[in-house]
Amino acid sequence: MVYIALAAPHIKPQKRNVIIARTVAQHWIEPHAHGIYVKPADMWIDPSRPAERALVTHGHADHARSGHGTVWATPETLAIMALRYGTETGTPMRYGDGFEANGVKISFHPAGHVLGSAQILLEHAGERVVVTGDYKRRFDPTCAPFEPVPCDVLITEATFGLPVFTHPPIEDEIAKLLAAREANGDGCILIGAYALGKAQRVIAELRRAGYDAPIYIHGAMQKMCDLYMAHDVPLGELILATGLAKAEMKGGIVIAPPSAMNDRWAQRLPDPITAMASGWMRVRQRARQRNVELPLVISDHADWNELTDTLLELRPSETWITHGRTDALGRWCELHQLKARALDLVGREEEDES
Amino acid sequence: MQAFAALIDGLIYTRSRDHKVRLIAEYLRDTPDPDRGWALAALAGTLSIATVKSAAIRAMAEERFDPMLFRMSRDYVGDTAETVALMWPDIAAEAVAPTVSEVIDLLNNTSRARAPNLLAELMDRLDANGRYALLKLATGGMRVGISARLAKTAFGQAFGVSVDDVEEVWHALRPPYAELFAWGEGKSERPDPADSAFFRPFMLAHPLEDGSVNLEDFAAEWKWDGIRIQIASTGGETRLFSRGGDEVTAAFPEIAAAFNGIGVVDGELLVRGDVQGGEAASFNALQQRLGRKNVTAAMQAEYPVFVRLYDILFDGAEDMRSQPWTVRRERLELFAARLDPVRFDLSAIIEARDFDHLAEMRAAARAAAIEGVMLKRRDAPYLAGRKVGLWYKWKREPLVADCVMMYAQRGSGKRSSFYSDYTFGCWTPDGVLLPVGKAYSGFSDAELKWLDRFVRDNTVARFGPVREVEKSLVLEVAFDAVHESKRHKSGIAMRFPRISRLRRDKPADEADSIANLRAMIG
Numbered sequence: 001m002v003y004i005a006l007a008a009p010h011i012k013p014q015k016r017n018v019i020i021a022r023t024v025a026q027h028w029i030e031p032h033a034h035g036i037y038v039k040p041a042d043m044w045i046d047p048s049r050p051a052e053r054a055l056v057t058h059g060h061a062d063h064a065r066s067g068h069g070t071v072w073a074t075p076e077t078l079a080i081m082a083l084r085y086g087t088e089t090g091t092p093m094r095y096g097d098g099f100e101a102n103g104v105k106i107s108f109h110p111a112g113h114v115l116g117s118a119q120i121l122l123e124h125a126g127e128r129v130v131v132t133g134d135y136k137r138r139f140d141p142t143c144a145p146f147e148p149v150p151c152d153v154l155i156t157e158a159t160f161g162l163p164v165f166t167h168p169p170i171e172d173e174i175a176k177l178l179a180a181r182e183a184n185g186d187g188c189i190l191i192g193a194y195a196l197g198k199a200q201r202v203i204a205e206l207r208r209a210g211y212d213a214p215i216y217i218h219g220a221m222q223k224m225c226d227l228y229m230a231h232d233v234p235l236g237e238l239i240l241a242t243g244l245a246k247a248e249m250k251g252g253i254v255i256a257p258p259s260a261m262n263d264r265w266a267q268r269l270p271d272p273i274t275a276m277a278s279g280w281m282r283v284r285q286r287a288r289q290r291n292v293e294l295p296l297v298i299s300d301h302a303d304w305n306e307l308t309d310t311l312l313e314l315r316p317s318e319t320w321i322t323h324g325r326t327d328a329l330g331r332w333c334e335l336h337q338l339k340a341r342a343l344d345l346v347g348r349e350e351e352d353e354s
Numbered sequence: 355m356q357a358f359a360a361l362i363d364g365l366i367y368t369r370s371r372d373h374k375v376r377l378i379a380e381y382l383r384d385t386p387d388p389d390r391g392w393a394l395a396a397l398a399g400t401l402s403i404a405t406v407k408s409a410a411i412r413a414m415a416e417e418r419f420d421p422m423l424f425r426m427s428r429d430y431v432g433d434t435a436e437t438v439a440l441m442w443p444d445i446a447a448e449a450v451a452p453t454v455s456e457v458i459d460l461l462n463n464t465s466r467a468r469a470p471n472l473l474a475e476l477m478d479r480l481d482a483n484g485r486y487a488l489l490k491l492a493t494g495g496m497r498v499g500i501s502a503r504l505a506k507t508a509f510g511q512a513f514g515v516s517v518d519d520v521e522e523v524w525h526a527l528r529p530p531y532a533e534l535f536a537w538g539e540g541k542s543e544r545p546d547p548a549d550s551a552f553f554r555p556f557m558l559a560h561p562l563e564d565g566s567v568n569l570e571d572f573a574a575e576w577k578w579d580g581i582r583i584q585i586a587s588t589g590g591e592t593r594l595f596s597r598g599g600d601e602v603t604a605a606f607p608e609i610a611a612a613f614n615g616i617g618v619v620d621g622e623l624l625v626r627g628d629v630q631g632g633e634a635a636s637f638n639a640l641q642q643r644l645g646r647k648n649v650t651a652a653m654q655a656e657y658p659v660f661v662r663l664y665d666i667l668f669d670g671a672e673d674m675r676s677q678p679w680t681v682r683r684e685r686l687e688l689f690a691a692r693l694d695p696v697r698f699d700l701s702a703i704i705e706a707r708d709f710d711h712l713a714e715m716r717a718a719a720r721a722a723a724i725e726g727v728m729l730k731r732r733d734a735p736y737l738a739g740r741k742v743g744l745w746y747k748w749k750r751e752p753l754v755a756d757c758v759m760m761y762a763q764r765g766s767g768k769r770s771s772f773y774s775d776y777t778f779g780c781w782t783p784d785g786v787l788l789p790v791g792k793a794y795s796g797f798s799d800a801e802l803k804w805l806d807r808f809v810r811d812n813t814v815a816r817f818g819p820v821r822e823v824e825k826s827l828v829l830e831v832a833f834d835a836v837h838e839s840k841r842h843k844s845g846i847a848m849r850f851p852r853i854s855r856l857r858r859d860k861p862a863d864e865a866d867s868i869a870n871l872r873a874m875i876g
Contacts, residue, residue: 163419164427164440282440283431284366284486286771293367328426335420 057133076116114197187271391530501598513538
């Protein structure tokens with residue numbers, strides 16, 4: 001029943017002055033600043049520095065780093081890591097597959113975040129611990145849907161862990177996008193979207209809404225789109241925007257990574273309206289800070305209701321909250337008589353999806 | 355309400371002034387009366403709903419939501435109305451959204467006590483964007499970057515009439531401006547401006563940068579650090595306008611009441627006597643009065659305000675604007691002599707031998723109320739806006755000190771979610787840091803990102819929204835003046851501090867001492 005704001009013991013202890021309500025008894029899973037350590041198996045989950053043995057939930061760079069010894073991940077995540085880091089190899093774990101390492105049973109389950117994203121279930125000494133990684137509960141044509149996994153301890157993300165974040169239905173956002181394209185026939189719509197996951201989801205949703213014209217993409221996205229298509233995610237006709245004449249893209253939709261939007265790269269486009277597909281777009285000033293004219297509230301993370309509904313559904317006896325708004329979700333747990341503690345992982349504080 | 359909500363969002367996400375004007379013009383053309391009239395009033399700042407105060411909205415929220423979750427959300431979003439709009443449950447699916455005029459009628463005919471419940475019922479009939487627009491409409495202050503002048507410009511564009519014609523009749527009319535729209539659409543004659551005092555656009559100055567001017571061609575005046583204001587009076591009525599053309603008469607009733615001339619003058623609103631040179635809070639108090647619909651006698655007594663006159667646009671009915679500055683100045687001196695000296699005086703001309711002499715005088719001037727020097731071309735007419743080569747502002751060189759960052763807080767508005775407000779301190783002889791000021795400007799966007807990251811990575815304690823940071827970062831702070839203050843433990847306060855440089859190279863113990871700052875008191 002206690003909510004404990006607790007810094008992981010290994011982060012710059014000399015700089016921290018956080019009040020520790022009580023010392024948490026040594027658990028066989030240890031949260032560290034640079035990842036979650038599964039002690040009996042001597043394995044790290046999503047370590048942010050090279051580890052001998054790493055379990056990786058999904059391919060985003062803040063979870064899948066290069067330079068590990070042995071990696072266990074889904075085949076799709078391994079393919080993404082191979083694409084990004086070149087040399088990466090590992091042991092493929094399909095959804096539902098498991099293995100045992102020194103008394104810890106480890107298995108992978110769909111998280112619904114991006115292609116190949118997984119939750120990791122750890123079973124040891126009669127206790128079940130689920131690490132969600134990043135997840136969402138909404139339908140996504142580009143990846144397997146989240147599966148709730150009963151557990152004693154849930155280590156959950158909380159990127160959008162504030163009650164102001166409720167993501168609207170994606171159909172509404174796609175309709176808004178298509179209406180803006182319709183109204184701007186002489187120009188184009190430039191959408192800023194993460195190269196892994198968000199871009200492909202937006203494309204697939206556009207196709208689902210019946211938009212079958214070619215979609216123009218930034219060069220940095222091509223390989224990832226090819227990888228998705230090779231994994232049976234149809235994306236329709238994609239054309240590289242690089243090198244095209246302005247006139248060819250008139251009335252079109254262009255997708256680029258957020259970093260390219262206010263860059264010289266965007267000057268090649270015909271009179272673009274800048275859109276951004278992100279859960280942060282829910283807050284007006286966040287959209288304005290990024291010079292966004294057409295905010296699209298599309299997120300691959302669970303929103304507040306998905307986070308809290310999942311906790312009510314699973315009712316773990318303990319919830320550990322990682323990167324994101326740990327304080328607010330912790331408060332909610334307290335109000336709902338759920339035991340929770342906040343973990344402080346470095347490099348993943350709230351700007352995750354930017 | 356949906357069309358109005360879409361307009362508000364459009365204005366928020368649009369940067370170009372012309373595009374904003376176009377969006378408003380389209381809305382005004384396409385929306386029926388009286389909705390568009392209320393919307394125009396909301397944009398121009400002439401809509402006031404007495405039954406709703408923003409404190410009531412916060413109270414309504416804290417009653418429905420966990421106060422702690424609400425505060426965390428408010429802290430993140432940076433805006434109470436938006437926070438409530440976003441947190442409110444969506445149950446609008448089958449409900450019929452209210453129209454703007456329905457909202458106005460309901461709120462105008464309720465009591466302050468019942469208004470929160472009424473608002474809640476209306477919120478249940480709207481989606482998140484509609485709820486945001488509703489709360490902004492109810493509390494006033496749309497914060498969409500629209501001045502009264504721009505709203506009138508949009509009206510002019512919508513119906514092909516001149517904005518000056520709109521200004522002239524504006525104050526004779528009341529929301530929802532049915533006569534104005536009837537005239538705009540050619541269905542009736544232009545309304546009678548009656549005996550109306552109205553706004554004329556200000557003449558503005560360019561910064562001088564590194565140039566110099568010949569004082570034979572240019573007159574020099576002090577640039578006073580108050581609030582630029584225009585007073586227009588027909589004799590029958592007197593109105594005060596701020597730079598954007600927003601009417602601020604109600605905020606400074608003592609000025610309007612004391613003005614016994616007929617015509618239009620341009621000046622600076624200041625606080626009398628020691629107060630202006632003393633606590634920086636006096637200027638803030640003036641600023642806060644700007645937005646008020648009425649002020650108490652106590653506020654008027656605490657900070658006695660007066661207007662220092664710069665220029666005359668109309669003397670009686672005579673339009674002086676095409677006359678050269680020399681002619682206008684003579685007329686202004688005659689005009690000012692007839693006014694109450696308690697509330698009005700004349701901005702003095704600086705008698706300098708030449709430009710170098712002026713530069714010396716500028717450097718020596720340390721009175722807190724002097725912001726720098728204004729240079730005005732002697733043969734220039736009074737022209738709206740910023741025209742090249744006619745008026746220059748030549749701001750005083752700021753003072754600087756190296757201070758150490760102590761606390762940080764998230765900004766609001768455009769900077770919500772960034773730690774952008776910094777409290778910094780200087781050293782006592784015993785090696786203790788005491789806060790000397792707070793700044794939230796002066797850095798680039800890239801520096802802001804770096805500062806934000808620094809705060810997050812170096813937090814040593816949290817006090818609600820405030821983070822205490824490790825005392826390791828030196829900030830070079832620029833400020834206009836420093837003076838004694840009983841408010842701060844350090845005994846001093848800065849006037850208009852801003853971050854001028856990040857001194858990541860400098861060790862914190864080499865930052866300035868409070869004694870160094872004290873020596874700069876002018």
